[in-house]
Amino acid sequence: MYTTHNFRTKKQLKEAVAAGQNVTIYAPGLGQPKDNGTEFVEGPHYPEPHRWYAEVIVKDGIITKVK
Numbered sequence: 001m002y003t004t005h006n007f008r009t010k011k012q013l014k015e016a017v018a019a020g021q022n023v024t025i026y027a028p029g030l031g032q033p034k035d036n037g038t039e040f041v042e043g044p045h046y047p048e049p050h051r052w053y054a055e056v057i058v059k060d061g062i063i064t065k066v067k
Contacts, residue, residue: 001039001040001042002043004024008044013043013066014066017065025039035058035061
């Protein structure tokens with residue numbers, strides 16, 4: 001599962017969510033992510049090696065919290 005913006009670090013993702021940006025997620029070729037609840041995301045996007053992983057809370061399709 002990825003965020004729609006290709007964040008290079010988990011810190012960048014946390015800062016974007018804290019700043020109120022509408023960050024959404026998608027699952028390439030794996031179906032649809034939940035609109036509400038807990039999901040797990042990783043980055044940066046393939047084909048680069050993943051360097052970070054995060055548990056996120058999603059509400060109405062938008063990330064509201066990053067753990």
